Amino acid sequence: MNAVVFDAIKALLDEGKTPTVALTKSKLTQPIPLPVIIAAVSQYKNNPDSIHNLAKSASVTVEAGSDISQLDRIEQKLDHLLALLENKN
Template identity: 55%
Template structure:
């Protein structure tokens, strides 16, 4: 399940609300394709306990992977800039 959708569903569950497509969409922190959103809500309705158990570690792992990817891109750009500066001197 998409981490953004899972986070929205968990947020609703924490407030004691039953996740629906509309409520979950309103809680999204980033854009998600409608089929992904519907699949997430359907997964919750099919197995509420299973989705509730997924919890934060999955989201933290996804966030850590995104952060590492961003750091890799920044490092590559920094290497390019340093190479340009060293050629100029």
Template identity: 45%
Template sequence: MQDIVIAAISKLLAAKKQPNVALVKANLSQPVPMPIIIDVLARYKQNPSDFEQNATQVTAQPNKQTEQTQSQLDRIEAKLDKLLSLLETK
């Protein structure tokens, strides 16, 4: 769970935004309990350099999950196009 919060903070840092609870919560890929968000943010505030290095890595590497999601969306779109074409021919 902490990895998800760290990724959200790194994403915000890469976008040159100052992380806070609301921004981190809005950028999470899945629900995370508030105490975990607060704990990771407190660690960030104590040692921001660790998170900034991670932010550099996040921007340098494409997000594998985003690529998988895009692939799934492409397959769904192709199926939808096929269904629409079948409906139009009837």
């Protein structure tokens, strides 16, 4: 999930609101393509616990340092999503 969209969804949850595409878009701090927003909100609605898992993985990434390349971050996210899918089955 895009970090900016993740922050917007987290902000809505902190306010006690249910994330929707429109509410999430209104909370964004920078322009994000609509399909990315829709995918993030759909992911949250399909698995509300995923937001907590993403928060944990985001904190691990920050602790690891800012030297991690974008490719490494994408690879970590893919590994995390695959692990979630394996646990679901």
